[in-house]
Amino acid sequence: MLNETDLSRTDLNLLVLFEAVLDTRHVGRAAERLNLSPSAVSHGLGRLRRMLDDPLFLKTPKGVEPTDRANALAPQIADILARVRGVVATAKPFDPANSTRRFVIGAPDGISAVILPPLLARLQSAAPNIDIAVRQLLPKQGEHEPGLAWRDALGELESRAMDVAIMPTDDVPIRFTTRALYEEDFVFALRAKHPLARKLTLEGYCAAQHLVVSDTGDAYGFVDNALVKRKLARRVALTVPNFMFALATLADTDLISALPRSFVAMHGARFGIIAVEPEIKLPHFKLTLVAPTVALKDAGLAWFSAELERAAKARRSRR
Structure with missing residues (x-):
């Protein structure tokens, strides 16, 4: 979206402004949210329009409406801001009791449905303001080699589309850290x-x-x-x-x-x-927490991974 030359002259606050106007569909309400004057928001939108070469928001009797270009850019800008906020959050000492971070877990629903109840019970008292998102993971159909079957999930971990994954394999490259959670049949x-x-x-x-x-x-x-x-x-x-x-x-x-x-x-x-009980022998699976090793240097993510391990051990009492 922005080339390297643009970045040296780009004000990140313009993306925050874009987010506020998109959410409120109104310059005045966006100004109130950002503690700015409406004229300051209008001026910022003008700069953003020149930078992105699009009107972005069109006036209507009730406020403004995003253009097709603005709607197309919205997910990318939301992702950029989420990453920046994550970086800022990790710059402070992590305190689960007061943290408002959001962690994304990738797992097949047969796994997440087992892990989530004890995890949420733990977070309710230890970290009541932390939010969880779950992404459904499934292996590539027809691919029997574990390292290849879950390759897309590993790519999502590296792109930070999700923080951790729980998969029935520990066959991953050495740049990932794995932790055994439990065995399943x-x-x-x-x-x-x-x-x-x-x-x-x-x-x-x-x-x-x-x-x-x-x-x-x-x-x-x-x-x-x-x-x-x-x-x-x-x-x-x-x-x-x-x-x-x-x-x-x-x-x-x-x-x-x-x-x-x-x-x-x-x-x-x-x-x-x-x-x-089946009368035929079916395979057992080792369910493994997987995360990029470099990502686990984040104290918050390291804490969350440990909570997932504890939730896995607590699942038997839930059963």
Whole structure:
């Protein structure tokens, strides 16, 4: 957006001004928010318009409306300001009790739904003003090498689109730090009144209709790999994009799904879902917290990572 020559002459406050006018859609209200006069805001907008070569905001009877160019720039400017605010926040000693920082976690929802309840319980008393954002992570479909399957997530960590990720792999480049959180395996999940709930044999399992969690709609997964070794197969009648959607769907159908054990133990009962031990060997996964090593020099992020580790250990009591 801005080249190197522009940056030497750019006033960062103009981006703050842009943010305020975009939020309020009004020069006067933006001026009040920034403790400036309306004329100062108008003058700043003039400078910003010349710098970005666009009107940015057009007058209306009720205030102003952003141009297409302003709307296109808004996410980039918001990202720039968030990063700058993060840098400023880390310049002060980190005090979780008074911090108003926002941390972004990337994880599959089958993991975040297990970690979040104990984490939020801890933060409620220890850090009541800290905010959390969760980004849904899923591996690349069809990619069986862990380092490649989660490559996009590692890229988001390095770009600081998220602060930490929780993934079922520790196969990451050495520039990342990993911390083991807990181990997970899978169970067969079905509604308590399912015709096969009392006795789910492997034969009955293969004859049933199945649900697979897949963001892309790819129906083939690790369960199918295990079945192939026994010269067996199943019919996947439905794919859904996340684990919570899977629970809600299982509650109203006779579909069966393989879901994370901890996830079903924590959330299955509210949907009337039970867990059945598989008669075939399914893989175990080591769930790992991953963050760029350089990022963990930030005292706030180091503290938050430690809180995630504690939440992972506390998950059993929540179950």
